[in-house]
Amino acid sequence: MTASSQNRNVVSTIVSLAVVVGVALRWKQLQKLNDEEEQPKSSAVAPKESETATTSAPIMEVKTSTTVLEDESSRMGRILALNSITIAHGSVTGTCEKLAKELHDTLLKLNLENRTIQVGKLDEWDWWDELINDEDNGTEPVARINGDVHPPVLLILLPTHHGGSWPKTAICLENALEDLQNDWRIEKFPLKKLHVAVLGMGCSDYGDNSMGKPAKEAFRCFRKLGAQLYGTKVRIGDDATGNQDRVLQAWIYHDIIPKLTDMGDDDDDLKETEPDVMDIEDIGDNMNGDSKEAHAEPSANELGVIEPREMVTSTQAKALKKEGYKLIGTHSAVKLCRWTKHQLRGRGGCYKHTFYGITSYQCMEATPSLACANKCVFCWRHHKNPVGKEWKWKVDDPHYIVDEAVKTHVKMIKETKGIPGVNVQRWKEAHTVRHCALSLVGEPIMYPRINEFLGDLHTRDISTFLVTNGQHPGAISSLIPVTQLYVSVDAPTPESLIAVDRPLFSDAWERLQESLTLLKDKGQRTVARLTVVKGWNSDEVEGYAKLIALGKVSLIEVKGVTFCGKSDASNLNMSNTPWHHEVVDLVRNLKKELDILRQEGGPDAPPEYDLACEHKHSVSVLLARVDQFAYDSENGTRKWKTWIDYPKFQELVAHREKNPSFKFSVKDYTAETPAWALFGSEEEGFDPTDQRHRKKKKYPKYTKFDGRGIPTHDHEKKELDPKERQRLIMLMEQKLKEVGAGTTVTELRGGEKLIQDASLMFRGEVIVR
Numbered sequence: 001m002t003a004s005s006q007n008r009n010v011v012s013t014i015v016s017l018a019v020v021v022g023v024a025l026r027w028k029q030l031q032k033l034n035d036e037e038e039q040p041k042s043s044a045v046a047p048k049e050s051e052t053a054t055t056s057a058p059i060m061e062v063k064t065s066t067t068v069l070e071d072e073s074s075r076m077g078r079i080l081a082l083n084s085i086t087i088a089h090g091s092v093t094g095t096c097e098k099l100a101k102e103l104h105d106t107l108l109k110l111n112l113e114n115r116t117i118q119v120g121k122l123d124e125w126d127w128w129d130e131l132i133n134d135e136d137n138g139t140e141p142v143a144r145i146n147g148d149v150h151p152p153v154l155l156i157l158l159p160t161h162h163g164g165s166w167p168k169t170a171i172c173l174e175n176a177l178e179d180l181q182n183d184w185r186i187e188k189f190p191l192k193k194l195h196v197a198v199l200g201m202g203c204s205d206y207g208d209n210s211m212g213k214p215a216k217e218a219f220r221c222f223r224k225l226g227a228q229l230y231g232t233k234v235r236i237g238d239d240a241t242g243n244q245d246r247v248l249q250a251w252i253y254h255d256i257i258p259k260l261t262d263m264g265d266d267d268d269d270l271k272e273t274e275p276d277v278m279d280i281e282d283i284g285d286n287m288n289g290d291s292k293e294a295h296a297e298p299s300a301n302e303l304g305v306i307e308p309r310e311m312v313t314s315t316q317a318k319a320l321k322k323e324g325y326k327l328i329g330t331h332s333a334v335k336l337c338r339w340t341k342h343q344l345r346g347r348g349g350c351y352k353h354t355f356y357g358i359t360s361y362q363c364m365e366a367t368p369s370l371a372c373a374n375k376c377v378f379c380w381r382h383h384k385n386p387v388g389k390e391w392k393w394k395v396d397d398p399h400y401i402v403d404e405a406v407k408t409h410v411k412m413i414k415e416t417k418g419i420p421g422v423n424v425q426r427w428k429e430a431h432t433v434r435h436c437a438l439s440l441v442g443e444p445i446m447y448p449r450i451n452e453f454l455g456d457l458h459t460r461d462i463s464t465f466l467v468t469n470g471q472h473p474g475a476i477s478s479l480i481p482v483t484q485l486y487v488s489v490d491a492p493t494p495e496s497l498i499a500v501d502r503p504l505f506s507d508a509w510e511r512l513q514e515s516l517t518l519l520k521d522k523g524q525r526t527v528a529r530l531t532v533v534k535g536w537n538s539d540e541v542e543g544y545a546k547l548i549a550l551g552k553v554s555l556i557e558v559k560g561v562t563f564c565g566k567s568d569a570s571n572l573n574m575s576n577t578p579w580h581h582e583v584v585d586l587v588r589n590l591k592k593e594l595d596i597l598r599q600e601g602g603p604d605a606p607p608e609y610d611l612a613c614e615h616k617h618s619v620s621v622l623l624a625r626v627d628q629f630a631y632d633s634e635n636g637t638r639k640w641k642t643w644i645d646y647p648k649f650q651e652l653v654a655h656r657e658k659n660p661s662f663k664f665s666v667k668d669y670t671a672e673t674p675a676w677a678l679f680g681s682e683e684e685g686f687d688p689t690d691q692r693h694r695k696k697k698k699y700p701k702y703t704k705f706d707g708r709g710i711p712t713h714d715h716e717k718k719e720l721d722p723k724e725r726q727r728l729i730m731l732m733e734q735k736l737k738e739v740g741a742g743t744t745v746t747e748l749r750g751g752e753k754l755i756q757d758a759s760l761m762f763r764g765e766v767i768v769r
């Protein structure tokens with residue numbers, strides 16, 4: 001039992017249930033008064049649709065009694081109010097929320113007479129108070145005057161979290177149900193007047209039978225507490241098959257609507273009879289729903305089919321295409337990177353150009369596996385791709401994928417000809433793909449024929465930058481040499497890894513550690529990639545250092561997260577995006593921690609790293625191994641060779657192809673890093689052969705800003721005079737009036753996003769992510 005529920009019980013053991021109810025009511029009112037005092041006026045919430053007269057459905061107005069007026073600070077109506085229908089969801093990544101809205105819309109269209117319909121998040125109610133307090137705010141007399149009396153209906157949508165646990169957003173309900181069952185002072189079937197239906201969401205790819213557990217538990221608890229359950233089974237939607245919409249429809253049309261429209265004046269429901277309690281253990285097998293269309297897709301066994309299914313469902317394909325992905329075969333995709341377009345227009349390349357000398361306009365972003373075993377909070381795909389622990393889908397031919405990927409990429413290049421400012425010479429060269437970034441979406445290393453796929457790219461003289469999230473150590477150890485092999489290190493502790501990556505594997509931390517350890521013996525260039533999400537994984541640098549030490553990686557890339565616009569599936573916003581100087585600070589601290597570990601010595605001591613390059617434009621900094629990439633110039637200054645000799649790499653892999661016992665290593669294909677790409681250079685990692693594009697050149701370049709984003713220092717790093725500061729403050733205030741305090745994201749042609757945010761107005765760049 002939780003601490004909060006224990007407290008509640010300690011307080012309430014001194015009074016009878018009747019008194020508890022009274023106290024609870026008063027306490028709730030007092031709480032609300034307190035809350036009101038603490039909250040600024042501007043945060044007052046607008047009335048819900050169902051509380052206003054603006055909805056098209058004939059919703060009964062219930063705000064007539066004194067009790068309701070007393071309770072007016074509450075946004076949500078009472079759960080046990082007669083004639084109420086409450087839709088409550090515990091959504092974290094948006095699925096249940098979306099389905100709850102669809103259910104709400106469907107019920108509104110039914111024009112159910114004399115009902116209030118409300119929809120909200122579970123944590124908008126105090127469930128203990130709601131479920132023991134059946135004083136319905138005076139709705140009963142009003143309802144009786146109007147004729148029909150309907151029992152309260154509660155429709156719950158619950159996602160599944162790790163190992164079948166309830167998501168944080170639903171713990172409030174879990175605790176209340178547990179307390180209600182365990183509290184000896186409460187009558188036997190306290191919820192007998194309540195009608196309940198529960199819908200579960202989960203993902204069978206977790207493969208641990210956890211799918212829908214919270215929904216099943218809720219179902220059992222409500223039944224134990226005497227509630228009238230709609231349907232004898234809990235329906236469960238499955239992300240892996242994308243059947244959520246069908247399950248919702250089955251729930252609505254088979255379980256909910258027949259009951260809602262049937263019950264009419266059926267006062268039996270309100271009679272204080274013993275409910276028909278089904279043996280709880282019987283529920284188990286029936287949990288998946290009783291109508292065929294509500295089921296998760298039938299298994300291969302059921303169909304007698306041996307052929308595995310295709311990875312991407314039609315819903316997922318639609319969503320991915322909408323985001324600009326060109327799907328290839330049944331599990332691969334390419335997409336034109338914004339940096340490709342940037343460099344074609346002479347506006348600078350990506351950080352891989354700065355750090356490693358790739359030509360961004362000859363780089364193809366691709367993946368042979370749209371599926372992934374994580375649902376990272378910063379995933380720029382907003383989780384529209386499938387998830388899975390292991391490959392269980394049809395396998396396309398690797399040569400077909402490479403062929404189609406290149407053709408599709410070149411087709412997209414052709415289409416860029418019309419973009420203003422495209423450099424014709426570069427555009428022509430761009431028709432030859434020279435690099436492949438396998439970091440687009442999903443987990444490339446999951447593809448069972450990844451080595452053949454990579455080999456095909458190498459025979460076409462295409463370099464390979466492969467990024468894995470470290471959940472498949474087996475695939476890392478059997479991987480052939482690639483130009484650069486990355487493992488994403490998204491969090492420094494097991495707890496933060498679960499919070500940030502939201503992995504399918506319960507041993508995700510151990511898998512990451514094993515993957516990093518395997519990097520030590522790969523031979524070629526290896527990279528630990530850190531994506532900094534402010535407030536999520538930006539602390540505990542010591543933890544990062546320990547992880548990195550496991551692999552003794554060649555390079556450490558630290559990059560600020562890119563904000564990809566608001567998404568149902570992500571809680572990120574602009575405040576999670578670090579400034580470049582914050583990333584630099586983190587990198588300096590990381591270096592210090594690595595130095596400490598190195599000085600401590602021992603077999604796991606990391607090698608020496610130093611800050612080698614930066615690309616301010618994409619908030620990225622590179623730490624490189626001194627022994628592999630640094631050398632002293634004649635005048636004693638440190639120089640770097642982080643760039644790649646691509647023809648040499650192709651030569652080496654070709655040699656290895658002929659003679660598999662041939663080994664080569666990092667130093668065999670390094671190349672000199674130009675001065676403009678080095679950390680601390682004037683150019684901040686921006687290739688001087690290109691032109692940095694600044695918005696209308698409206699403001700001069702500033703070098704320092706205060707916390708609000710107002711410049712404090714001019715382009716020569718001199719402090720601005722107070723008069724100029726005042727002018728800029730006024731400009732910012734004016735902008736704030738225009739665009740508000742938050743961030744607006746406008747989707748531009750080609751999927752780029754324009755971020756409007758007053759705090760960025762003096763940064764001088766077009767902020768397209």
Ligand SMILES: Cc1cc2nc3c(=O)[nH]c(=O)nc-3n(C[C@H](O)[C@H](O)[C@H](O)COP(=O)(O)O)c2cc1C
Binds near residue numbers: 162165202212502
């Ligand atoms: C952090 C996290 C952990 C999850 N763990 C499980 C799990 O253990 N078992 C399962 O069946 N589904 C699991 N899922 C899948 C969700 O239940 C599923 O994606 C659901 O549709 C999410 O609903 P929501 O978008 O409304 O939050 C998990 C999802 C997340 C984000």
